[in-house]
Amino acid sequence: MKLYVNIARAVIQSLEMIFEQGKFADKVIEKVLKQDPKWGARDRRFIAETTYDIVRWYRLIQTLTDTPSNDYWSLLGGWCVLHDVPLPAWDEFNRLQPDKIQARLEKFQQIRRINESIPDWLDDLGEQELGARWDSELHALNEEAEVVLRTNTLKTSPRELKALLLEEHVETATLPDVPDALVLERRQNVFRLPAFKQGLFEVQDAASQLIAPFMRLEPGMRVVDACAGAGGKTLHIASLLQNKGRILAMDTEEWKLDELKKRARRATASNIETRVIDSSKTIKRLEKSADRLLLDVPCSGLGVLKRNPDAKWKLSTEFIQNVRELQQHIINDYCEMLKPGGLMVYSTCSIMPSENEVQVKKFLETQNGRFDMLDEAHAWPSEGFDGFYMALLRRLS
Numbered sequence: 001m002k003l004y005v006n007i008a009r010a011v012i013q014s015l016e017m018i019f020e021q022g023k024f025a026d027k028v029i030e031k032v033l034k035q036d037p038k039w040g041a042r043d044r045r046f047i048a049e050t051t052y053d054i055v056r057w058y059r060l061i062q063t064l065t066d067t068p069s070n071d072y073w074s075l076l077g078g079w080c081v082l083h084d085v086p087l088p089a090w091d092e093f094n095r096l097q098p099d100k101i102q103a104r105l106e107k108f109q110q111i112r113r114i115n116e117s118i119p120d121w122l123d124d125l126g127e128q129e130l131g132a133r134w135d136s137e138l139h140a141l142n143e144e145a146e147v148v149l150r151t152n153t154l155k156t157s158p159r160e161l162k163a164l165l166l167e168e169h170v171e172t173a174t175l176p177d178v179p180d181a182l183v184l185e186r187r188q189n190v191f192r193l194p195a196f197k198q199g200l201f202e203v204q205d206a207a208s209q210l211i212a213p214f215m216r217l218e219p220g221m222r223v224v225d226a227c228a229g230a231g232g233k234t235l236h237i238a239s240l241l242q243n244k245g246r247i248l249a250m251d252t253e254e255w256k257l258d259e260l261k262k263r264a265r266r267a268t269a270s271n272i273e274t275r276v277i278d279s280s281k282t283i284k285r286l287e288k289s290a291d292r293l294l295l296d297v298p299c300s301g302l303g304v305l306k307r308n309p310d311a312k313w314k315l316s317t318e319f320i321q322n323v324r325e326l327q328q329h330i331i332n333d334y335c336e337m338l339k340p341g342g343l344m345v346y347s348t349c350s351i352m353p354s355e356n357e358v359q360v361k362k363f364l365e366t367q368n369g370r371f372d373m374l375d376e377a378h379a380w381p382s383e384g385f386d387g388f389y390m391a392l393l394r395r396l397s
């Protein structure tokens, strides 16, 4: 493995955009990779994977190289040393001493927050909230995320899709507990495949694919997805309803709903209506209208650090506190859209109890017996996919 200067520059540029300009890692990679059409698949993979890896291990590499936090060349050099990539004799790497880096690795491996590369405050929070479980979950959150597809059952079956992808040289594996999921054997860009353009699948983590089936949907139902975003779960709901019944997809961000509409067209999901939430009146008008309600609320994202490792450097205690308040507001106000006897799912992609079971408990207490909980489940990062929480609640009156 040899490091070429234009590839190294692309990694440095990506790191600067993520750390200095606060941009999201996935968007940065997408933009940087468009810069040079001559880069082959290996170069592209190297730029993307190395950037993600340095973001993931930022604190560890910075400690080992003993450099200022914005010295991205030293971070890349440190990454090369740790991955046995020969350091080119470039001025940018002059100050690095590979032997020292290796020696410091042994020392700092003993300190979890450095070895697992996490800010002190976040390590404290995880420990406080999850106790002994935090150690294994934190470790798992540093693994690379799998690429998982969700078969669009409005157009094909997992079996047919698997065979078709194989013809396109994409090998996948099925998952026994997630019927529509296919896991890629080898990471690759699936958005270029004809099968994607034909709407035969969406990319959606296996844990995220547990949410829609948890809603106990039946074709013909009236469903409200109140925090629909760009519609990852809305489209899954549409598949499960077999295009029968109605889905109202809502969000405060219009641009996300616009993206949802595009995806729905590709998927031939014909029963989705979108509505922007611009005031509390939008919710009030829908009182007692839904058989099923999904509240996939905004959260810290602390269950999905495998795919968004930059979040651990951007989150703050203040943000998490604000998001907890928003979650309480959403569950208490939006629950009124449910018909008596209807079911709602409260879900997050966080593993922190303060955003999950604690929120649901607080909600049930304030509702004085109007709701009860029928079921609750966790998907843990240590089980191989993203971390999610889901609670199934019933409106009694």
Ligand SMILES: C[S@@+](CC[C@H](N)C(=O)[O-])C[C@H]1O[C@@H](n2cnc3c(N)ncnc32)[C@H](O)[C@@H]1O
Residues within 6 Å of the ligand: 226, 227, 228, 229, 230, 231, 232, 233, 234, 250, 251, 252, 253, 256, 277, 296, 297, 298, 299, 330
């Ligand atoms: C976890 S994301 C939803 C992801 C989406 N359900 C999916 O599966 O792709 C939470 C969404 O809630 C939206 N949101 C934020 N504040 C909201 C509010 N007060 N009411 C409804 N949605 C809100 C955000 O714009 C974001 O799209």
